[in-house]
Amino acid sequence: MLEAFKTAGIMEAGTDEAGRGCLAGPVVAAAVILSPDFPIEALNDSKKLTEKKRYALRPLIEESAIAWAVGIVEADEIDKINILNASFLAMHRALDQLSTRPEHILVDGNRFNAYKDIAHSCEIKGDGRYQSIAAASILAKTYRDDIMQALHEKYAVYGWNQNKGYPTKKHRAAIAEFGPCILHRNSFKLLPTELTLDL
Numbered sequence: 001m002l003e004a005f006k007t008a009g010i011m012e013a014g015t016d017e018a019g020r021g022c023l024a025g026p027v028v029a030a031a032v033i034l035s036p037d038f039p040i041e042a043l044n045d046s047k048k049l050t051e052k053k054r055y056a057l058r059p060l061i062e063e064s065a066i067a068w069a070v071g072i073v074e075a076d077e078i079d080k081i082n083i084l085n086a087s088f089l090a091m092h093r094a095l096d097q098l099s100t101r102p103e104h105i106l107v108d109g110n111r112f113n114a115y116k117d118i119a120h121s122c123e124i125k126g127d128g129r130y131q132s133i134a135a136a137s138i139l140a141k142t143y144r145d146d147i148m149q150a151l152h153e154k155y156a157v158y159g160w161n162q163n164k165g166y167p168t169k170k171h172r173a174a175i176a177e178f179g180p181c182i183l184h185r186n187s188f189k190l191l192p193t194e195l196t197l198d199l
Contacts, residue, residue: 002131004039006106006121011066013102014132015091018046018140020083022165023175024158024184025148027078029071029090030139031098031105034132038064045127046137051145058142061135068135069097070143079187088113094136108133155181 005012017029034040040061046054062068071093073086081089088111095105095115105112105120108127112120126133145164152161157178163171175190184190 001041002043002129002134004034004036004131006123006130007104008036010103011100012104012106012132013067013095013098014106014108014126014130014134014136015094016046016108016127016133016137016140017087017090018137018144019165020087021167022185023167023171023188023190024075024160024165024181025151026072026074026144027083027086027090028140028144028147029087029094030068030136030143031071031091031094031102032061032068032132032135032139033066033098033100033102034061034135035064035066040064040131040135043131043134043138045125045134046141048128049138054138054142057135057138061139065135067098067100068139069094069099070139071095071097072147075183075185078185082187083185084111085113091115106130106133108137151183155183 013031013033015031017027019027071090073090078086092115107120107122110122110124112122127137148160148164158174159170180190
């Protein structure tokens with residue numbers, strides 16, 4: 001079972017992002033302050049859970065958390081500020097929306113841009129160590145998947161209902177055949193050299 005808190009007795013928010021390695025769509029982050037009175041034992045790193053389990057846990061997180069929020073940075077913003085800064089910005093946007101101000105922020109990963117005057121700690125593989133980060137990873141992943149599923153209805157040729165914008169062979173083959181759309185991240189290498197079209 002993951003640890004409930006890094007420091008007991010303070011208002012601690014966990015934050016994580018989803019979609020950093022995708023070729024298309026937004027990067028989505030979530031921030032979650034869990035209640036010590038309602039531990040969720042089934043929480044784990046979203047990548048270690050099935051899709052069904054992630055979606056089953058989402059309402060439990062939302063109903064039992066002291067506060068939670070989701071932040072989004074779109075593809076055109078990612079191209080302007082780079083994906084690392086976009087990931088931090090998405091986390092900041094999630095933190096901005098929390099109804100309760102945290103006293104400390106647990107960040108999944110090894111880097112972060114400080115948020116206001118609130119102390120933070122970077123936790124490598126934090127989504128597999130702390131419940132609040134795991135909860136944030138689940139919200140970020142499921143909300144981003146919902147976005148990509150909806151976008152698939154308009155851009156079906158890229159198969160986002162299956163690949164969610166990640167660089168699969170089929171996704172890249174579709175980019176090679178149809179070209180990128182406005183939701184692709186132009187600052188990313190969309191095609192390996194062998195799939196580049198002769199224009």
